[in-house]
Amino acid sequence: MTKALRDRRLARLDIxxxxxxxxxxxxxxxxxxxxxxxxTQAAVSHSLRRLSDLVGSNLFVRSxxxxxxxxxxxxxxxxxxxxxxxxxxxxxxxx
Numbered sequence: 001m002t003k004a005l006r007d008r009r010l011a012r013l014d015i016x017x018x019x020x021x022x023x024x025x026x027x028x029x030x031x032x033x034x035x036x037x038x039x040t041q042a043a044v045s046h047s048l049r050r051l052s053d054l055v056g057s058n059l060f061v062r063s064x065x066x067x068x069x070x071x072x073x074x075x076x077x078x079x080x081x082x083x084x085x086x087x088x089x090x091x092x093x094x095x
Contacts, residue, residue: 009054015087018080020047021059025077028066 023033030044037044048067052059059073069077 013054014050015084017047017051017054018084020044021051021073021080022077022084024048024060024067025069025073028068030067 020033020037020039023036024030024044027033027036030041033039034041034044039047048060055072055076057072058070059076060067060069062068
């Protein structure tokens with residue numbers, strides 16, 4: 001993939017998708033993620049689908065009512081955690 005194509009895909013990335021991903025990795029249930037982030041379950045599912053489309057791989061599968069991360073999700077998690085840690089570090093402290 002060329003740099004230009006990667007940059008076009010990156011321009012479609014919303015940081016909220018990464019936050020939803022991180023929460024889903026930690027909880028495994030769309031309802032818990034939705035409640036924590038003030039979203040609907042449908043919005044959580046849509047966000048995870050959008051991120052899956054951007055990275056070109058399914059990130060979660062359903063199993064017994066839970067969202068189970070795929071191997072690709074497990075591979076991406078450390079990088080996404082670093083991206084979010086860096087983004088959080090530039091935000092001003094709460095007042």
